[in-house]
Amino acid sequence: MLKQTVKALACAVSIGLAGLAHAADPIVIKFSHVVADNTPKGQGAQMFKKLAEERLPGKVKVEVYPNSSLFGDGKEMEALLLGDVQMLAPSLAKFEPYAKSVQIFDLPFLFDDINAVDRFQASDAGKQLLNSMRDKNITGLAYWHNGMKQLSANKPMREPKDARGLKFRVQASNVLEEQFKALRANPRKMSFAEVYQGLQTGVVNGTENTWSNYYSQKVHEVQPYFTHSDHGVIDYMVITNTQFWDGLPEDVRGELEKIMEEVTVAVNKQADDLNQEARAAIEKAGTSEIIELTSEQREEWREAMAPVWKKFENEIGADLIKAAQDSNQAN
Numbered sequence: 001m002l003k004q005t006v007k008a009l010a011c012a013v014s015i016g017l018a019g020l021a022h023a024a025d026p027i028v029i030k031f032s033h034v035v036a037d038n039t040p041k042g043q044g045a046q047m048f049k050k051l052a053e054e055r056l057p058g059k060v061k062v063e064v065y066p067n068s069s070l071f072g073d074g075k076e077m078e079a080l081l082l083g084d085v086q087m088l089a090p091s092l093a094k095f096e097p098y099a100k101s102v103q104i105f106d107l108p109f110l111f112d113d114i115n116a117v118d119r120f121q122a123s124d125a126g127k128q129l130l131n132s133m134r135d136k137n138i139t140g141l142a143y144w145h146n147g148m149k150q151l152s153a154n155k156p157m158r159e160p161k162d163a164r165g166l167k168f169r170v171q172a173s174n175v176l177e178e179q180f181k182a183l184r185a186n187p188r189k190m191s192f193a194e195v196y197q198g199l200q201t202g203v204v205n206g207t208e209n210t211w212s213n214y215y216s217q218k219v220h221e222v223q224p225y226f227t228h229s230d231h232g233v234i235d236y237m238v239i240t241n242t243q244f245w246d247g248l249p250e251d252v253r254g255e256l257e258k259i260m261e262e263v264t265v266a267v268n269k270q271a272d273d274l275n276q277e278a279r280a281a282i283e284k285a286g287t288s289e290i291i292e293l294t295s296e297q298r299e300e301w302r303e304a305m306a307p308v309w310k311k312f313e314n315e316i317g318a319d320l321i322k323a324a325q326d327s328n329q330a331n
């Protein structure tokens with residue numbers, strides 16, 4: 001009897017100590033992403049780590065894994081849901097399996113510029129999308145900008161017919177697939193980590209991305225032509241596992257939310273500069289020509305891609321599309 005009581009006491013003490021040790025351990029937030037550090041998202045993740053560890057010393061540790069070094073496209077969402085990572089910032093093109101409405105950001109020529117994207121994200125309709133996946137255990141914490149997309153290829157593209165028959169890498173998005181089909185080109189879904197090699201070996205002939213993603217992945221080494229088209233947007237939703245986030249001590253969660261707001265303002269302010277610097281660096285490298293479109297040529301691209309809107313109107317919602325269009329008017 002005595003033996004049993006001693007054993008039970010020892011067990012209780014050890015659980016108690018484990019609890020104490022646990023309480024003293026910092027909460028680890030693994031933040032995984034697919035791009036380089038010298039991009040808007042890469043910088044944002046670093047800034048979040050710095051501020052979280054400065055302001056919550058000993059309480060929170062943030063481990064940032066850039067360049068698909070922990071999980072790449074196709075695996076990172078699953079990892080978030082399994083609790084293997086706690087934060088991600090996938091491009092908005094990668095949410096189709098979780099929220100059809102988020103596909104809105106992929107509609108070609110929907111937003112006139114990044115300021116319109118910003119206004120839509122700040123609107124009630126935009127903010128609601130951050131919470132649209134909570135039933136799937138995904139909570140959106142913020143939108144981060146990268147910027148407007150440009151086209152690239154192994155031949156000059158001035159008019160939509162120049163894209164005909166070419167193979168284009170697209171993100172895992174049905175809207176983007178349809179966008180290239182509308183040009184009578186051949187889209188191919190491919191993870192970000194495979195883009196350089198895909199272009200180098202000719203598996204694909206062209207792609208679309210932002211200047212900062214092009215430059216940081218050295219895409220200019222394997223693409224002799226870029227077209228400054230601004231035909232769409234690559235932005236991010238910073239997401240977390242809802243159960244993890246809701247389970248954080250209230251003071252920690254509150255501070256992390258404040259930090260996220262601060263980082264979001266900084267990322268969104270510097271994203272355009274990073275893209276312009278990357279464009280200038282591509283020009284300086286002298287490997288590729290950057291084609292500027294006339295307004296008539298740009299209009300032709302818009303018309304050629306326009307049928308995509310109708311195809312996705314039901315899935316996305318006509319009201320949401322209208323709200324996004326309205327954001328093109330400055331208040």
Ligand code: LMR
Nearest residue numbers: 034035091171192209234
């Ligand atoms: C992509 O082309 O897959 C990019 O959107 C990756 C990223 O996260 O910017």
